[in-house]
Amino acid sequence: MSLFAFLGTLEIGLVYGLVALGVYLTFRVLDFPDLTVDGSFPMGGAVAATAIVAGVNPWLATGLAVLVGGMCGLVTAFLAVRCGILHLLASILTMIAAFSINIRIMGRPNMALLGEPTIFTAFDNMGLDPLYSHLGVIFLLVLFAAFFVTRLLASDFGLALRATGVNGRMVSAQGGSIGFYTYLGLALSNGLVGFSGALFAQSNSFADVTSGVGTIVVGLAAVILGQTLIPGRRIWVAVVAVIVGSILYRLAVGFALSSGMFGMQASDLNLVTAVLVAIALIAPKMKGKMRLKAVQARRAK
């Protein structure tokens, strides 16, 4: 892998690290499998791109993307909490609706940002090498998001959020509204994903409605890969783990594709990812069973 490809992979790994953070919040913390991200990721890109083309400051446009992403989460939470729709189904409904809305936002299925100002423009004008400066900006933004999530989960609010996914009855008994934490947890998660979508659009100079396909699986792969390689109960360890997981996932994919291993082509990516996630989900159970069998065999002797 060339240095250019390596840095590019690192960059995209970091951008998707935000998706991994969002998926960690829903899938692990809230125990709410949320597929909304497949819609909120391209929506973040669509909102940021449309706003930038309309002349809005790129930082403001990115903030807008975060807000709109968060709103996607609120819609899913509304369907699940208020209307009592099964969480998985509620998130699929939002995801499907988001596809149409994204095309409405942009007025077409995709939008180029070539020549438009982005959050990177100021750094490019300073004469920095874009190869490194873009990576640096994204690294700092992801670092900020990671710190924010870690600190939030250590707060009174975050503690209740964490308990909501494990023992909702207890949270109610301690005066916390499960509905409230589900709303805010989903908004937060999808806000991060919208942020990721906005960064993705600006670093790649385009926004596309189809860019959201499989976002949840990529996020899950990062969370599972990261937490398997870097286990730990502490919050900051988990947060670092899922971001590292996202980078490692991208590196593995980039390596496999660039080396032409097993004659793979770019379109095989989704299949490979799905298989990887399935293995990662099955592996811990198999490990448990094998250990049990080993113990039984020892006892039998």
Added chain:
Amino acid sequence: MIHLEDIGVTFNANTILENQALRGISLTVAERQFVTVIGSNGAGKSTLLGAVSGETPISRGRVEIDEVEVTKWPVHRRARYAARVFQNPLAGTCATLTIEENMALAYGRGKRRGWRLALSAKRRRLFQDRIAILGLGLEDRLGDSIGLLSGGQRQAVSLVMATLSDSRLLLLDEHTAALDPRMAAFILKLTNTVVEEFALTVMMVTHSMKDALACGDRTVMLHQGKIVLDVAGEERDQLDVPQLLEMFSKVRGEELADDSLLLG
């Protein structure tokens, strides 16, 4: 203070499974009173407690806690006024959080949960002091996951957690039923200590007639969703378990086949 007025609870209304769990219960528990609630299975003991905590939706009646009408309030809103300890030790604590994190959650009951750090040095000291009264050595294990503790230890921590917020009402739902006899006795003793020290008003549901008479200062017996016995003061002091049992069989209109079930 709890004030219940003509509480009715019907499960599966208008179906073949219709079950009137509570049929017009009125009960006032005064400030600092310790009421024990007994009754056979299905008499409506836990349903009554659920009507107070908000976990059981009531079909008619009125619930007041500390002179505030809470009839339409959801569980989490009522929680500001009442602490609860459940029968199942797993239900009252969050297994994946540490002991101190569970205590911090309970500390926030009735308060706004914001951006402040859940575990400050000051709070840790408070938690350490409070948990030390258990004498279980847990004050040195605050960072351990609460899932590592035994059921009895978790119930003990739940009781301490109930005192971390400044509500004055404690609802106990057969909180010793899932424990071994030695641990159950310890938890009951601890309950009395805590109630005394924090001047709490208590409603305790129990299936043990012995505990019902040994604890508190008033005993209410439920049968088929109605209050059939309500004793306090001298009358209650003179009651012993066989007498209570006799009353119990009288209201049921039948001799109990096996006393040991209830004497235990």
